[in-house]
Amino acid sequence: MKIIIAGGTGFLGENLDKYFTEKGNQVYIFTRNPKRKNEIFWDAQTIGEWKNSLEKADVLINLTGKSVDCRYHEKNKQEIYSSRIESTKILQKAVDQCSEKPKIWLNASSATIYVHSEKHLNTEEDGVIGDDFSMNICKSWEKEFFEVKNDDIRKAALRTSIVLGKNGGAFPKLKIITKLGLGGKQGRGNQMVSWIHIDDFCKAVDWIIQHETISGIVNVTAPVPLSNENMMKKLRHKMKMPFGLNAPVWQLEIASLFLNTETELLLKSRNVYPEKLIKNGFQFSYPGFDEAILNLLES
Template identity: 80%
Template sequence: MKIIIAGGTGFLGENLEKYFTEKKNQVYILTRHPKRSNEIHWDAKTIGAWADALEKADVLINLTGKSVDCRYHEKNKQEIYSSRVDSTRILQEAVNRCIHKPKVWLNASSATIYVHSEKNLNTEENGIIGDDFSMNICKSWEEAFFKTEHNEVRKVALRTSIVLGNNGGAFPKLKMITKIGLGGKQGRGSQMVSWIHIDDFCKAVEWIISNEHISGTVNITAPGPVTNEALMRKLRKKLKIPFGLNAPVWQLEIASLLLNTETELLLKSRHVYPDRLLKSGFRFSYPDLDAAMENLLKS
């Protein structure tokens, strides 16, 4: 296949590129700072020579977006919004111009689209979508994506949870704080953590590409969400760290200021279930957290 990954130089993009390249696919990356022969320059805002790459592509994957790991002041809020919505709109414009359009377009979204929930398990069908900055970003993102329909382009929005891997994302940071004795619960610890192993993330993307009946929104998360307290306890046990200091909310507020981030990233309860993936026949390699952690810590 010819696969185009927009915004493909981050943690998820690098892993997808490796996964699909090893399976003998042609993978091209749209990036602001191209360095390799398969990387193509784009600014994620305007049509340019990059748009030609979409012609006769089998797959378009859009992962573009400013990291939410920052302070939510007005400038950052605007960049978080525009980087997601503008890139989706300009890709749509490029797709519209294609004579031979991509067969399937997967656009990033987030499991953060669902409300803070410790009890209600959010599936694609019954998930409760709320109204705050993060949820409204996701809603605008998906709205821009699904606004235009083409019979020949199948569209899927990937509502992805926290992805666990060794070469980026949250897991290396969680390991680090646990090793220095700070691996207790964050806040009350009852907030649910929805997660997925990086290998299963890549497998799920391949599964969606291969299964032509899948379109619309899909929760990309393992079927076993756990509480924050259970997550940290399991990690301490695997790392053989006997204790971990708990971090009350007031401490997290101070730490988030110092680390230039937001407490929401730790305290929001994301309780999400991959109903559509499971019903389509997808099999997780790491459906439970113990096996996922064991694999990551072994490698």
């Protein structure tokens, strides 16, 4: 297959690039700073020569968007919003101009679209969507993506949870704080954590591409969310750390100022279930947190 990954130089893009290349596919990355042969310049705002690469592509994956791991002041909020909306909009414009359009377009979204939920398990069918900055970003993003319906393009929005991998994302940070003896619960610890192993993330993307009946909203997350307290306990146990200091909310608020991030990323309860993937027969390599971290802690 010919696969285009827009905004593909981050943690998820690099892993997808490797996964699909190893399977013998041609992968091209759209990026502002092309460094390798398969990378093509784009500014995520205007049509350029990159548009020609979309011709006869089998798959378009759009992962473009400023990281949400920052302070939510007005400038960053605007960049988080516009980087997602503008890139989706310009890709649609480019796709519309193609004589041979991509067969499937997967657009990033986030499991953060669902409300803080400790009890209710959010599926694609009965997920509860709320109204705050993060949720509204996701709603606008998906609205922009599904605005135009091309009969010959299958579209899927990936509501992805926290992705755990050795070489990026949240896991290396969790390992460090656990090693330092700070691996206790964060806040009250009863917020649910939805997560997925990077290998399963790549496999799920491939599965969606291969299964033509899957479209629309897809929760890309492991089937067993767990509480923050339970997650940290399992991590301490596997890393043979006898203790981990708890971090109350006030401490996290101070730390987040120094770390230039927001406490929402740790304290929001994401309780999400991948009903569409499961119903379509997807098999997780790491359905539970224990087997996932055993694999991730292997050197």
